[in-house]
Amino acid sequence: MSDYRLGQIEAQFADIIWKNQPLASSELVRLSLDELNWKKSTTYTVLRRLCERGIFVNDGGTVKALISREEFYSRQSTEFVEDSFKGSLPAFLAAFTKNKSLSQEDVNEIRRMIDSYEEG
Numbered sequence: 477m478s479d480y481r482l483g484q485i486e487a488q489f490a491d492i493i494w495k496n497q498p499l500a501s502s503e504l505v506r507l508s509l510d511e512l513n514w515k516k517s518t519t520y521t522v523l524r525r526l527c528e529r530g531i532f533v534n535d536g537g538t539v540k541a542l543i544s545r546e547e548f549y550s551r552q553s554t555e556f557v558e559d560s561f562k563g564s565l566p567a568f569l570a571a572f573t574k575n576k577s578l579s580q581e582d583v584n585e586i587r588r589m590i591d592s593y594e595e596g
Contacts, residue, residue, distance in 0.1 A: 479529050480552035488512060489522055491545070493532055498540040 492507050508519040526532050561567040
């Protein structure tokens with residue numbers, strides 16, 4: 477399932493919406509032209525696709541998010557771990573840290589997250 481995967485340009489477009497929502501679709505067309513050099517038709521095509529995936533809605537010419545940026549990327553991360561590591565967070569962390577060492581600050585933050593999870 478790829479509902480929570482965006483290509484680089486789709487992610488830039490989505491960020492425009494998340495940053496400026498709610499916004500008129502005409503304003504989205506203007507911002508897309510300014511920031512992505514897109515024509516009106518491209519803007520509406522990509523918007524339609526992202527609306528079909530349940531990320532955004534264009535309601536009467538007003539575009540807004542159905543899920544926040546944070547929730548989207550949280551779901552994307554969960555989907556990645558599920559698909560790539562059979563849902564195993566330890567397997568993901570082992571793979572992630574195999575070629576990248578963690579700083580002491582990273583280790584402390586992970587410990588705080590685990591401690592917070594155990595307490596809650």
